[in-house]
Amino acid sequence: MAPQGESALHRPLLETPDEDEITSAKQFFSQYAAESKKLWYLAGPAIFTAVAQYSLGAITQVFAGHLTTLELDAVSTENMVIAGLAFGIMIGMGSALETLCGQAYGANQLSMLGVYMQRSWVILNTTCLILLPIYIFAYHILRFFGEEEEISRMAARFALYMIPQLFAYGCNFPLQKFLQSQSKVMTMAWISGVAMLFHIFLSWLFIVQFQWGLPGAAASLNISWWIVVLGQFIYILLGYCPGAWTGFTWGAFRGLGAFARLSIASAIMLCLEFWYYMLLVVLAGRLKNAEVAVAAISICINLSGWEIMIFLGFNAAISVRISNELGAGRPRAAKFSILVVVVSAASIGIAFMALVLILRNVYPIPFTNSKEVQEVVSNLAVLFALALLLNSVQPVLSGVAVGAGWQWLVAYINLGCYYIVGLPLGFFLGSKLNLGVKGIWSGMITGVGLQTLVLTGITLATNWKKEAAQAESRIRKWGGVGMSKNDEENGTENNHKPFLA
Incomplete structure (x- = not known):
């Protein structure tokens, strides 16, 4: 072990996860294989989840090819510009939970994960309300950036249909980071995969069979995103995150300022x-x-x-x-x-x-x-x-x-x-x-x-x-x-009493 006062730069370069120095090549490769297995266990399903959710919008654009060229351009423009802007902001703000939930989980402060997720819900859905004018005034925004008038008008109409997706973003990313911090990545992958398959079916049904046009494209995309949200939340409610979810709590409204700054x-x-x-x-x-x-x-x-x-x-x-x-x-x-x-x-x-x-x-x-x-x-x-x-x-x-x-x-x-x-x-x-x-x-x-x-x-x-x-x-x-002994035994934090279990 390195001396306690030694800087990080002068400690042995290769040390094992159990805080011991690596003394042989065999030990290094053994620890490397173990850590690589942990990383791929997380990365593999996370990659599939990212691709599946990224594909929802792409699938909508493919099926929009059955409509007119103008409607296809409108879907593409809304998906890239309006929804793309909201998606970037929401996933960015939600990533604050990667820090907080991950560190709380590592410190065995499981009850805080649910509190953090609820705080993120409050902040992200408040942000959704702030972003609403982008959807409402999409026509004027697109025209300001030089988009052709007919495409702007059609894309603005489609943006109004897609407002439910905006709030799905606000609910989804805190759920994802909550599950991800506990390594529940396989569950996220399954739910995203099912939602993607269901989205293909709904898009075919609404756009090709029923010929509902832009409203059908919007309905299939909104429903699919909310399937992702509800699937993850139902998984949590069924008790598969013991200790991390103890019900809704008033503690979600505490410390929102500092939480918002990190978000x-x-x-x-x-x-x-x-x-x-x-x-x-x-x-x-x-x-x-x-x-x-x-x-x-x-x-x-x-x-x-x-x-x-x-x-x-x-x-x-x-x-x-x-x-x-x-x-x-x-x-x-x-x-x-x-x-x-x-x-x-x-x-x-x-x-x-x-x-x-x-x-x-x-x-x-x-x-x-x-x-x-x-x-x-x-x-x-x-x-x-x-x-x-x-x-x-x-x-x-x-x-x-x-x-x-x-x-x-x-x-x-x-x-x-x-x-x-x-x-x-x-x-x-x-x-x-x-x-x-x-x-x-x-x-x-x-x-x-x-x-x-x-x-x-x-x-x-x-x-x-x-x-x-x-x-x-x-x-x-x-x-x-600040847990009392009784709270520690029950796995709940005394400053965050639940108001709805």
């Missing part, structure tokens, strides 16, 4: 990442051959989006592992988890990188018939492959940040790396130096690469023993202490 930090952190890629398309639209540039950038972002779904699973897994281990006061186990997940994610990223380079003249073909666009995308292969490699590690480091509660710090880092360095550099290289799509993509990679380097440096320099102490302090701050 807002989480939302800003993630939204700055989501919007970064959206703005690349805007920059491409300002190039000389804008139509080809936008198509090429969109193909790369589309492919990158599916890859990111995989690494969001790793993001969720490492967030759970870090928060659990810090909450349990095992900082060296947290460090070991980071090592394992970074190696695993980077290995997959290298595989994707190799595939793109090998298939550089093939992978654009399914997306476009334009030879010019195919050529631009193929010429982008080296830069695109490098982006895929960076995008394999970057979400993992963001997951470490969420697990440790560094949301505000990462928000500032994202603002600097993406919007002060990446986008201006991309605009300068693409427009001023006439490097076109390559210039924009080079700027993007520079921003992501810089952010990855900064997060790597912070992670390596972190005193994880101190982070574990801060996790304990955070749990105390939000009500994880």
Whole structure:
């Protein structure tokens, strides 16, 4: 064991999750295999859940192809712009629970998980009310950004139909983080899979058979999202989360200010990442051959989006592992988890990188018939492959940040790396130096690469023993202490009496 006063940087690099130093290669590989099994147990179902829920909107767009071109454009616009904005904010604010629930679970403060989830419900559904004007005034917003009038009018109508989905977001993400912190990821995967299959059936029934048009598309999507929400909540009510759910409590309305600040930090952190890629398309639209540039950038972002779904699973897994281990006061186990997940994610990223380079003249073909666009995308292969490699590690480091509660710090880092360095550099290289799509993509990679380097440096320099102490302090701050002996025996916290069990 390292001396107590020694800094994190000077402790042995490889230490096992049970706080012992690794003394042999055999011991290292044994511990690596054990930790890898834990990570894949979390990451595998989390990846499927992310893909299944991401696919709900995509499936609606596919079935909307049975309608007119105008209605298809309206569904796509609402899904990408209006719902996309709400989705980013909701999943960002919900990720605050990855820190709080994960650390409380690791500290064995199970009763606080239900309280935290209910606080998140209050904050996220209040945010839904604040976001309502975006849905109500969608026409004016879309017209402001230059969208064609008929598409704006139809998309605005569809946005009104999709208001129930907004509140489903507000209920769903706290439920997800609550279950995820307890490693109930397989349940989430099953519920999301059933909802996706049911959504396919409903979309066929309402759009193809009944020919209900946009109202049918909206009904099937709303119902499917609420199936996800109700399925998860029913699972909790049936008693499969003993100790973590003890009923509704007035404690959900305590400490909302500090809780809201962490939720807002989480939302800003993630939204700055989501919007970064959206703005690349805007920059491409300002190039000389804008139509080809936008198509090429969109193909790369589309492919990158599916890859990111995989690494969001790793993001969720490492967030759970870090928060659990810090909450349990095992900082060296947290460090070991980071090592394992970074190696695993980077290995997959290298595989994707190799595939793109090998298939550089093939992978654009399914997306476009334009030879010019195919050529631009193929010429982008080296830069695109490098982006895929960076995008394999970057979400993992963001997951470490969420697990440790560094949301505000990462928000500032994202603002600097993406919007002060990446986008201006991309605009300068693409427009001023006439490097076109390559210039924009080079700027993007520079921003992501810089952010990855900064997060790597912070992670390596972190005193994880101190982070574990801060996790304990955070749990105390939000009500994880103060139990009477009787409350401890009954698994309930004396400041959070239930008003409805």
